[in-house]
Amino acid sequence: MATQARTIFIGGEWSAARSGASLDVRSPIDGEVFGAISRGEKSEIDHAVQAARAALAGPWSTMAGFERGRIMSRLSALILEQVEELAQLEARDTGKPITQARTDIRATARYFEFYAGAADKILGDVLPFLDGFQVTVQREPRGVCGLIIPWNYPASMFGRTIGPALATGNTVVLKPAEDASMSCTRLTALAHEAGVPVGVINLVTGLGEEAGAALSQHPDVDFLSFTGSPEVGTLIQTAAAKNHVPCVLELGGKSPQIVFDDADFDNAAKTIVGVITQNAGQTCSAGSRVLVQRSAYERFVALLAQKMSDVRVGAPQADLQCGPVINRTQQTKVQGFIERARAGGVEVIAQGSLDGSAVETGYFVTPTLFGPVPTDHELAQDEVFGPVLAVIPFEDEAEAVAIANGTAYGLVAGLWTENGARQMRVAKKLRVGQVFINNYGAGGGIELPFGGVKRSGHGREKGLEALKEYTVAKTIVLKHG
Numbered sequence: 266m267a268t269q270a271r272t273i274f275i276g277g278e279w280s281a282a283r284s285g286a287s288l289d290v291r292s293p294i295d296g297e298v299f300g301a302i303s304r305g306e307k308s309e310i311d312h313a314v315q316a317a318r319a320a321l322a323g324p325w326s327t328m329a330g331f332e333r334g335r336i337m338s339r340l341s342a343l344i345l346e347q348v349e350e351l352a353q354l355e356a357r358d359t360g361k362p363i364t365q366a367r368t369d370i371r372a373t374a375r376y377f378e379f380y381a382g383a384a385d386k387i388l389g390d391v392l393p394f395l396d397g398f399q400v401t402v403q404r405e406p407r408g409v410c411g412l413i414i415p416w417n418y419p420a421s422m423f424g425r426t427i428g429p430a431l432a433t434g435n436t437v438v439l440k441p442a443e444d445a446s447m448s449c450t451r452l453t454a455l456a457h458e459a460g461v462p463v464g465v466i467n468l469v470t471g472l473g474e475e476a477g478a479a480l481s482q483h484p485d486v487d488f489l490s491f492t493g494s495p496e497v498g499t500l501i502q503t504a505a506a507k508n509h510v511p512c513v514l515e516l517g518g519k520s521p522q523i524v525f526d527d528a529d530f531d532n533a534a535k536t537i538v539g540v541i542t543q544n545a546g547q548t549c550s551a552g553s554r555v556l557v558q559r560s561a562y563e564r565f566v567a568l569l570a571q572k573m574s575d576v577r578v579g580a581p582q583a584d585l586q587c588g589p590v591i592n593r594t595q596q597t598k599v600q601g602f603i604e605r606a607r608a609g610g611v612e613v614i615a616q617g618s619l620d621g622s623a624v625e626t627g628y629f630v631t632p633t634l635f636g637p638v639p640t641d642h643e644l645a646q647d648e649v650f651g652p653v654l655a656v657i658p659f660e661d662e663a664e665a666v667a668i669a670n671g672t673a674y675g676l677v678a679g680l681w682t683e684n685g686a687r688q689m690r691v692a693k694k695l696r697v698g699q700v701f702i703n704n705y706g707a708g709g710g711i712e713l714p715f716g717g718v719k720r721s722g723h724g725r726e727k728g729l730e731a732l733k734e735y736t737v738a739k740t741i742v743l744k745h746g
């Protein structure tokens with residue numbers, strides 16, 4: 266029985282769920298319970314949306330952009346002061362190696378820094394029209410934003426969604442993932458301390474099918490942002506359609522890394538293995554397919570195999586390349602992919618190894634490189650969300666593009682070639698939201714617009730592009746004679 270947690274923050278007050286129910290928080294490192302979160306549901310969501318609506322009419326609505334920016338800068342500074350404490354919490358909650366956790370927390374601070382600078386630069390337009398008229402188009406906040414985020418990068422997703430929402434003058438209700446809410450509770454407290462007015466950020470912890478569903482279906486929410494699985498994405502978009510509100514969906518990918526025979530092999534192999542083992546492969550934009558030109562297949566795959574064999578997996582404090590996956594369900598799911606591929610005769614080219622810090626009760630998975638993988642195999646089509654890499658050979662540029670575009674997803678692509686003309690030619694043919702050439706940022710920097718096409722979702726987060734999603738254009742036509 267979980268102890269009663271008070272992780273719901275509404276209208277500036279912390280509380281338990283009205284039902285009194287809490288959910289245990291288990292660490293993926295050892296499967297042990299180390300905390301609890303409140304199990305908020307419909308009544309807490311109703312209350313939080315009400316608070317967010319009321320705050321829209323409060324000081325937030327009249328505050329100048331630079332003042333909002335100053336509060337956000339303070340939040341960024343507070344996060345930077347507490348990088349270590351927040352990173353330790355994030356590592357415990359998600360299992361990620363401590364260095365990665367620190368990087369994520371710095372990214373969170375960076376989101377608030379970036380969007381603080383944008384808060385007084387939400388520009389409109391003056392349009393040419395008929396003589397005697399003045400037409401302006403101004404960007405206004407959407408209103409109450411419902412934000413539903415996943416467990417893989419909880420802190421940085423807090424910044425990625427709340428940063429642009431606050432910069433543009435919205436108020437929010439955040440529903441973090443039940444598997445990793447701890448850093449979001451700390452960050453919410455810091456936002457309050459930084460001076461974010463009461464009701465502007467509301468946090469409701471709880472289950473997806475309870476609190477998440479209630480938030481997405483709430484008739485008084487003006488905008489939804491969701492990052493998670495395509496299945497839940499469909500539910501969110503259906504709920505948004507019923508309420509006639511817009512939504513941004515980021516739903517994962519099966520991103521290709523395309524390696525031509527003229528690539529810098531060392532750099533490519535090192536980066537590709539680094540990206541698929543970062544966060545134990547639980548990254549929407551992880552490059553999980555490696556398309557290798559046949560003329561370089563043996564040479565490149567040998568290098569890739571060596572890098573994969575070098576990967577060591579362990580507890581966050583051992584600070585290796587790869588930690589455990591988030592929970593038992595995810596572990597079973599990823600291992601299922603590995604076992605089915607083996608049983609079906611797909612060759613294991615190389616595997617990483619578990620370090621002594623990886624205990625039996627933790628949710629560890631051995632990173633695995635498979636190949637050649639047929640293009641219609643599930644490893645070539647489905648998102649594994651674990652440290653599993655599928656190698657697929659191709660003959661020429663046309664075939665590389667066809668295979669790269671030949672899945673239901675379209676989030677990111679990596680392109681590895683020294684041929685300058687080919688770089689742009691291929692990049693333009695890829696149906697994805699981001700292309701990295703001779704590097705791979707796994708989602709990239711805070712400044713870079715990010716989002717997908719097809720099953721990977723729609724809308725753009727990050728960068729200045731996100732500001733368009735969190736605002737709506739109002740056209741004002743003045744006849745002055």
Ligand code: ADP
Pocket residue numbers: 413414415416440441442443471472473474475476477478479481492493494495497498500
């Ligand atoms: P994953 O498969 O990565 O766990 P999910 O799509 O299940 O991804 O979860 C992402 C986020 O969506 C989490 O915050 C989760 O609680 C929430 N969620 C899950 N189910 C629903 C639902 N039916 N309605 C709204 N939110 C949901």
